[in-house]
Amino acid sequence: MTKLTLITALALAALLAPALHADLKADLDAAAQVQPGDHANWVKARDKIVDMGAPALDELAKAAAIENWTAKGWTRALVAESARLRIEKPELAPQVDSPRGIDPEHYLKTRLAAPVCRRDLARLGTQGVPLLLERWRWTLDAKPFSEGEPGKAEREELARALLAVPGQLADSRAQYALLLVLRDETTSAQWRQDAAVSYGQCAGSTALEPLGMLLDDARQPLQVREGCAWALGRVPTAAALDAIKQRLNDARITGGETGPALTRALVNGISILGSKWGWQARAVSEQDTGNAIRKDCAELLVATIKQQPQEASQIADALANVAWQESLAWVQDLSKNAEVTAETREAALKCIEPLKMALEREK
Numbered sequence: 001m002t003k004l005t006l007i008t009a010l011a012l013a014a015l016l017a018p019a020l021h022a023d024l025k026a027d028l029d030a031a032a033q034v035q036p037g038d039h040a041n042w043v044k045a046r047d048k049i050v051d052m053g054a055p056a057l058d059e060l061a062k063a064a065a066i067e068n069w070t071a072k073g074w075t076r077a078l079v080a081e082s083a084r085l086r087i088e089k090p091e092l093a094p095q096v097d098s099p100r101g102i103d104p105e106h107y108l109k110t111r112l113a114a115p116v117c118r119r120d121l122a123r124l125g126t127q128g129v130p131l132l133l134e135r136w137r138w139t140l141d142a143k144p145f146s147e148g149e150p151g152k153a154e155r156e157e158l159a160r161a162l163l164a165v166p167g168q169l170a171d172s173r174a175q176y177a178l179l180l181v182l183r184d185e186t187t188s189a190q191w192r193q194d195a196a197v198s199y200g201q202c203a204g205s206t207a208l209e210p211l212g213m214l215l216d217d218a219r220q221p222l223q224v225r226e227g228c229a230w231a232l233g234r235v236p237t238a239a240a241l242d243a244i245k246q247r248l249n250d251a252r253i254t255g256g257e258t259g260p261a262l263t264r265a266l267v268n269g270i271s272i273l274g275s276k277w278g279w280q281a282r283a284v285s286e287q288d289t290g291n292a293i294r295k296d297c298a299e300l301l302v303a304t305i306k307q308q309p310q311e312a313s314q315i316a317d318a319l320a321n322v323a324w325q326e327s328l329a330w331v332q333d334l335s336k337n338a339e340v341t342a343e344t345r346e347a348a349l350k351c352i353e354p355l356k357m358a359l360e361r362e363k
Helices: 003-032 039-050 054-063 074-088 093-097 118-122 126-139 148-168 172-183 189-216 222-232 238-248 259-273 276-280 284-307 309-322 327-336 342-361
Strands: none
Touching (some): 003 074, 039 074, 074 126, 126 148, 148 189, 172 189, 222 238, 238 259, 259 284, 276 309, 309 327
């Protein structure tokens, strides 16, 4: 290319850039307004952007920047990033649009002979999360599943994977989409439960208030409330433990017909939050915080033996998962304490052996 030709090309690109920018801005706005589940209009709007090709990549990257994933702007940012990925990394989209794990020609040949796609989607990493959110919001039912019960199983597996994987990857961009699912009372309780856990993993401390409100709401399905209790344990902060403790001490939560199930869900939340192995997997700089939280989790579990001795089995598992060294002595003392009920002493005894075994594994 001669110098004159290059100058001419650059000048032409400069002239076209404002028009491209204006068209792309309008198309992003229009695509973001497509209603959930309207896959025909979504694909039409998305492909109009994708057809702009490489010249649109810089503008799309700016529109999809992390600072634009806000409560008000996340849908537009999702449109931009989904289109950018389809232009720049076209090999990714087919793995989400047509996951091999829900294709009967594949899964019927596996040992389980059942649709399974969560692991394959997780392997895409965080780069694939916007495509998962796109599939959930607009194109879940764009392609037909098998007839009858197999098709229902394929759809259920895909939907739950789309909700769970963003949390598994701790991608904060997914938090607003997940919160919408969690709050949507027209969505199945199972999917809302999955969304709750994933939301806790994605949103961090900001998840505590919405999770707590839904957990406290007796009008919500039990599955949803259980998911919120589990999700509190996915927020690695002392404030999350305070939220769990408050609810364990609240008879409105732990009493009544749903009380036993919610108590177990809260104990499970403590187990997740205080997990020794979970904290060991985090950065060295977080270990002091982790030790403080683990100690508090162990203390709360021992206190829960007194309050809910009938849940000894669940508490024993949680104590073993937290594996706080001093907790063994606390439980042993409780098992011999003449000032507590015989039921409490018996419950404490049931916790000793599993806790001993967990602590022995660490020696």
